[in-house]
Amino acid sequence: MPTRATLIVLAALSLAGCSNDANLVRDAAMAAGITGGEPKPAPDFVTRTRSADIDYMPIGTPVPKRSRPKDADAVADAEAQMNGLRSRNESLGGSARRAGRTPAAKPAVAPPEE
Secondary structure (H helix, E strand, C coil), X not given: CCCHHHXXXXXXXXXHCCCCXXXXXXXXXXXXXXXCCCCCCXXXXXXXXXXXXXXXXCCCCCCCCCCCCCCXXXXXXXXXXXXXXXXXXXXXXXXXXXXXXXXXXXXXXXXXXX
């Protein structure tokens, strides 16, 4: 039966993976010589595509207030746009269905040689 102190240490180590920059489990493994030294650098595509300064909304921050609701004209415009997109997608789908029903072209047959 594990002792209370052991359970507390195990809980602290498991929660350390959720921390920001410090990783107590990794640091302890490196200090004990379990890992192969310094951590590997991030791959090139990661460093190119991710900003070093990412701003996250802190936990507990209230959600920003939404803008006021759209009026009737804005709702009608949005519905007209969605209906236009729907009709465009339906026509593209219909042409795709028709193209799928057409039989494949028969290969040309060369005339017999004499």
